[in-house]
Amino acid sequence: MARTSIPALYEKYENGDPLTMLTAYDAPIARLVDRGGVDMVLVGDSAGDNHLGYDDTLPVTLDEALSNTAAVDRAVEEAMVVADMPFLSYGASLETSVENAGRFLKEAGADAVKLETAPRGETTIDIVSRLTELGVPVVGHIGLTPQRMRQLGGGYVQGRGDGSSATVEALVDTATRLADAGAFAIVLEAVTEATGKEVTEAVDVPTIGIGAGRYVDGQVLVVTDLLGLSEESYGFSKAYADLGSAVEEAVAAYVDDVSNGSFPASEHVFDPVDGVE
Known part of the structure; x- marks a missing residue:
């Protein structure tokens, strides 16, 4: 059976059916997640602290991310496989960013890549535009972006517009520009519910929330949180086992x-x- 395609996702989105996404980092869990019926499997750089034993996402290397994605690809039959591009695997130059993104499709079997974007992040928006021009499907990611955690100073909820929290206007503008650049979906992480609602209303692509409230087009969770395997719990998450x-x-x-x-x-x-x- 063919994997879920972008047109198939858009058919659900246009019908008002919520989209589902879960992370996976290895073949056994990916196989079970796929059989559970999710629309998308995200091979997140959250593997850093949920699979590889790092303190956070920053140490994850390109080779590690490619290896994780290839393992998931070998196990998944129906869900779309989306690969996170790890810290500094994109952004240093347009050429390197495109080459690294292409490796996830050509070598690891991913169906799309995901890129974190700072508020009004010109560099990443340009990369998204080039990738989509070349046929690489891209999921955007705004709000709390873990790769910028050192810069932010912590896991601050975004959309409040104070201190290390971006304004709603900046996030709406960034989401709009990502959609215009060709991103076919946008992940919203740890934002106020009003922000999730405003971004969703502003763009014509699906929004996938993680701690983004109820007024988005779909949800994503980290699989170790869902399964009760994490060392700590988060208020926006839910353990189902x-x-x-x-x-x-x-x-x-x-x-x-x-x-x-x-x-x-x-x-x-x-x-x-x-x-x-």
Whole structure:
């Protein structure tokens, strides 16, 4: 079966059907996420602190992101695979940005790439325009952009217009320009609900919210948050399972079985020796 296409997404969007996106970073989880029926799988640079053991997203390398995307690509059959371009894999020059984006499609099997954009970020908007001209589908990303966390000084909600929070006007303008440059969807992260609503009303492309409220066209969550595998919880997220506890209990049971000799039993060995259980 063919993967979800941009026209298929737009058919849902135009019908008013909410779009769904989840992150995945490896084949086993990606396979399950895909079977669950999401429209899009995001191979996020959130792999940094949710998969690779880094403190945040900044250390994620281009090679790591490509490897994660290729693993997801091999497992996903129906959802659109969107790859995050990691910190400084784009922006240094237009030529390098285009070449790196192309690698996600040509080498890793992604269907689209996602780029974070600072408020009125001219450089990224120009890159989006060139990529879409060349046939590389692009998802924009505004609001709280984790790759700029050092500059912002923390995870400040955007759209409040005070201190490290951009104004609603700046975010609406950025979203409009990204859509005009060719972005086929825009992720809104950690913005006020009013900001999510205004941006959604201002653009003619789907908006996908993560902590962006109820007036957007779709939602995205980090899969480890959804599954209850994260070390910390976020107010805008929701855990739909507690797999962290389940995994700990399973490992503890395994350790007990090995320690007391009940594993492996005869059914777990090849050609068991007579008289040995």
